[in-house]
Structure formats: structure tokens, C-alpha cells
Amino acid sequence: MEYINVTFAKSVLNCMLFRVMAGISRLLEALVVIFFKFFIFFVYLSFYQMAFLLLLAMLTACAATPQDLSSKMFTFPEETQTANVRLTTSGQMFKAVTVCLRSITDLSRAHALFSLATPSSDNGFLIFKGAANNIISVSVVNTDAGFRGQDYKLNTWHPICSTWDSESGLAQLWLDGKPSIRKFTGGSNITNPIVILGQEQDSYGGKFDRRQSFIGMITDVHMWDHTLSSCEVQRYVDDRNFSPGNVLNWRALEFQTTGRVLIENKQLPCY
Known part of the structure; x- marks a missing residue:
């Protein structure tokens, strides 16, 4: 009887450990997904910021370019x-x-x-x-x-x-x-x-x-x-x-x- 109780306790412990590990795994997967989404967001944000700054620089350069108004x-x-x-x-x-x-x-x-x-x-x-x-x-x-x-x-x-x-x-x-x-x-x-x-x-x-x-x-x-x-x-x-x-x-x-x-x-x- 004592042997059965020990075996049952080990089974319960293993089951709980498995569930904990599975939960940690899902949490890690969720964190990876969130991190990846934030990474993509900041990449796009940086890209658009760079594109905006480049456009602004081009417009400024165009505005500062001397123009021939002879006619x-x-x-x-x-x-x-x-x-x-x-x-x-x-x-x-x-x-x-x-x-x-x-x-x-x-x-x-x-x-x-x-x-x-x-x-x-x-x-x-x-x-x-x-x-x-x-x-x-x-x-x-x-x-x-x-x-x-x-x-x-x-x-x-x-x-x-x-x-x-x-x-x-x-x-x-x-x-x-x-x-x-x-x-x-x-x-x-x-x-x-x-x-x-x-x-x-x-x-x-x-x-x-x-x-x-x-x-x-x-x-x-x-x-x-x-x-x-x-x-x-x-x-x-x-x-x-x-x-x-x-x-x-x-x-x-x-x-x-x-x-x-x-x-x-x-x-x-x-x-």
C-alpha cells in the first residue's frame, strides 16, 4: 500500500511538473511572438522615420536649390x-x-x-x-x-x-x-x-x-x-x-x- 502511494505521488508530481513545463514553454513562445512583433514594429517605424527624414532632406535641398527665373x-x-x-x-x-x-x-x-x-x-x-x-x-x-x-x-x-x-x-x-x-x-x-x-x-x-x-x-x-x-x-x-x-x-x-x-x-x- 505504501508503495502504491509513493508511485501515485510520483505520478502526480510528474504530471504537475509536465504541466508547469508546458506552461513555461507556452509563456516563452508568447514572449518570443511578442518580442518578434515589437521587433518588426520598430523596424518598420525606423524605416518610415528614415524615409521621412530622407524625404524632408530632399525637399529642403530642392527648396534651397537656386532657380533661374529669367523668364x-x-x-x-x-x-x-x-x-x-x-x-x-x-x-x-x-x-x-x-x-x-x-x-x-x-x-x-x-x-x-x-x-x-x-x-x-x-x-x-x-x-x-x-x-x-x-x-x-x-x-x-x-x-x-x-x-x-x-x-x-x-x-x-x-x-x-x-x-x-x-x-x-x-x-x-x-x-x-x-x-x-x-x-x-x-x-x-x-x-x-x-x-x-x-x-x-x-x-x-x-x-x-x-x-x-x-x-x-x-x-x-x-x-x-x-x-x-x-x-x-x-x-x-x-x-x-x-x-x-x-x-x-x-x-x-x-x-x-x-x-x-x-x-x-x-x-x-x-x-
């Missing part, structure tokens, strides 16, 4: 305090500046044509058409110079250029190839600029006012880190074998648009 123009079709084009300059410090562009508008109110701001001057270099028909102002490091007697006609393409250098502190304007007198603005070196088309910066890179926004078309924007001579300005006006800007070059322009700004083909005259 193009920016169209600003409505009054807004958001739509603008931010231009990337090739340098960060300038002792002298020449800016040239062509624009057309039907605005009789004040509007910005070219807005360059620095961390210390919202009007680091600003070309601004006031409400008065015959005045275009050039501001350098927050000092304004108003140039009177300008024949700024609406619905007409105008080539506009302006020069300034820190050594003399003198600024000058050309409208349709006609030079203004030279006026003193003073000013120190222009550093760390942000250049905006379509809006006037009342703070570094922002604080736009829709009542000063530009409506119309702008093209052929160039900027140099020196003052052009009258003959060089005339070659730009005539679009005749001029050297493109070495700070902003319309033929190799880095830019970013915000809001409703269209990049369209130039409207060339028919012959």
Missing part, C-alpha cells in the same frame, strides 16, 4: 498681410548696396517694393512708394531719403534701382533709367539681412501691414554688394549684357514663398 515673374494678386517672398542673400555683411528690380502695379496707396531688415533696423534697406504720386523713398538703417519728382505711372512696368554706400552715406534712386539727386542717409554696415518682397517688415522678418503690401508683379530682382555706375545701371534698365547681382541673382535665386504668390511667365510684348 518668370512673381505675381502678388491680392492685398494681404501674409503673402510674401523671402530671398536668400549670398552674404551677411555689406558696406555698400545696389538693388534693381522691375515692377508693375495699380496701387495709389503706399506700398513696399523691396524690404531688407536687420536685427537692429527694420528698415535696413527699404525702397518704398509713398501715397504721394511723385515720391519714392529709400531708407537705410532706419533713415529715410525721399526722392521727389518721380514719374511713377500706374499699370506700367518700371525698372527701379537704388544705390548706397556706408563710406559716403549717400543714397540715390533711378526710375526708368533716370537718376535722382544723391541724398545723405548715413548708416553703418548692413549685417544679417532678411529680404522680403511683397510686404514691408516692421520687425525683423515680420510684423507685416496689409495696407503697405504690394499688389502687382515683380521680376528681375538683383542685388550687389557695391554701388553700380550710371552706365551699369543703364545696362540693367536696357537688359543689355549686364553683370547679374552677386548678392541676389534673378538667374540663380534662392527663395521661399508664403501665401498666395504665383510664379508666372513674363508677359512679353508681341511683335
Whole structure:
């Protein structure tokens, strides 16, 4: 009888041990499955993260690639305090500046044509058409110079250029190839600029006012880190074998648009 009890106890113990081992085996199998699923999940997650980062890098590279806009123009079709084009300059410090562009508008109110701001001057270099028909102002490091007697006609393409250098502190304007007198603005070196088309910066890179926004078309924007001579300005006006800007070059322009700004083909005259 004692022998039978011992044998029965061993059988029960073996059965329990078998069940425990089977349970441990199933648990291990479940853990392996869970681990494998987590492994696959993280592999896929890493893959998609890498793909997203690669796509982001490609988009950034594309956005930063200079574009030849020789046959193009920016169209600003409505009054807004958001739509603008931010231009990337090739340098960060300038002792002298020449800016040239062509624009057309039907605005009789004040509007910005070219807005360059620095961390210390919202009007680091600003070309601004006031409400008065015959005045275009050039501001350098927050000092304004108003140039009177300008024949700024609406619905007409105008080539506009302006020069300034820190050594003399003198600024000058050309409208349709006609030079203004030279006026003193003073000013120190222009550093760390942000250049905006379509809006006037009342703070570094922002604080736009829709009542000063530009409506119309702008093209052929160039900027140099020196003052052009009258003959060089005339070659730009005539679009005749001029050297493109070495700070902003319309033929190799880095830019970013915000809001409703269209990049369209130039409207060339028919012959």
C-alpha cells in the first residue's frame, strides 16, 4: 500500500511538473511572438522615420536649390498681410548696396517694393512708394531719403534701382533709367539681412501691414554688394549684357514663398 502511494505521488508530481513545463514553454513562445512583433514594429517605424527624414532632406535641398527665373515673374494678386517672398542673400555683411528690380502695379496707396531688415533696423534697406504720386523713398538703417519728382505711372512696368554706400552715406534712386539727386542717409554696415518682397517688415522678418503690401508683379530682382555706375545701371534698365547681382541673382535665386504668390511667365510684348 505504501508503495502504491509513493508511485501515485510520483505520478502526480510528474504530471504537475509536465504541466508547469508546458506552461513555461507556452509563456516563452508568447514572449518570443511578442518580442518578434515589437521587433518588426520598430523596424518598420525606423524605416518610415528614415524615409521621412530622407524625404524632408530632399525637399529642403530642392527648396534651397537656386532657380533661374529669367523668364518668370512673381505675381502678388491680392492685398494681404501674409503673402510674401523671402530671398536668400549670398552674404551677411555689406558696406555698400545696389538693388534693381522691375515692377508693375495699380496701387495709389503706399506700398513696399523691396524690404531688407536687420536685427537692429527694420528698415535696413527699404525702397518704398509713398501715397504721394511723385515720391519714392529709400531708407537705410532706419533713415529715410525721399526722392521727389518721380514719374511713377500706374499699370506700367518700371525698372527701379537704388544705390548706397556706408563710406559716403549717400543714397540715390533711378526710375526708368533716370537718376535722382544723391541724398545723405548715413548708416553703418548692413549685417544679417532678411529680404522680403511683397510686404514691408516692421520687425525683423515680420510684423507685416496689409495696407503697405504690394499688389502687382515683380521680376528681375538683383542685388550687389557695391554701388553700380550710371552706365551699369543703364545696362540693367536696357537688359543689355549686364553683370547679374552677386548678392541676389534673378538667374540663380534662392527663395521661399508664403501665401498666395504665383510664379508666372513674363508677359512679353508681341511683335
